Amino acid sequence: MTDLTAKFEQAALDVKTISKKPGTDVLLKLYSLYKQGSEGDVQGKRPGMTDFKGRAKYDAWASLNGVSSDQAKAEYIALVEELM
Template identity: 55%
Template sequence: MADLKAQFEQAQKDVKTLTRRPDNNDMLLLYSTYKQATEGDVKGSRPGMLDMVGRAKYDAWAKLKGTKPDAAMKQYVDKVAALLKTHK
C-alpha cells in the first residue's frame, strides 16, 4: 500500500510534465480515477444540462462508484505511465 501511494504521488507530479495535452477521454479518466482514489464515491447531484464539462466529469467519476481507492490509484498510475510514453 505504501509503495502504491508513493507511485500515485509520483504520477501526480509526472503528469504535469507532459508536453502535449491528453485527449478528453484520457483527461476524464485521470480526473475520475484521481477523485475516486482521494475522495471515494461521487457525492452531490449531477450538474445541469448547460454545464457540459461538469456533467462529463461527474459521469466519469460516477462510473467508478464502488471502486476501491487502491484500484483507482493503480488505474491512475498506469494511465500516467502510458501517457508519459506517448506525450513526452
C-alpha cells in the same frame, strides 16, 4: 504512507509534465481515476444541463462507483506511465 499512495502522488505530479495534451476521453479518465483514488465514490449532486464540462466530469467519476481506492490509484499510475 504506503508505497501505492506515494506512487499515486508522484503520478499526480508527473501528469502535469506530459508534453502532448491527451484527448478529452483520456483527460476524463485521468480525472475520474484521481478522484476515485483520492476521495472514493462520487459525492454531491450532478451538475445541471448547461454545465457540460462539470456534467462530463461528474459522469466519468460516477462510472467508477464501487471501485476501490487502491484499484483506482493503480490504474491512474499505469495510465500516467503510459502517457509519459
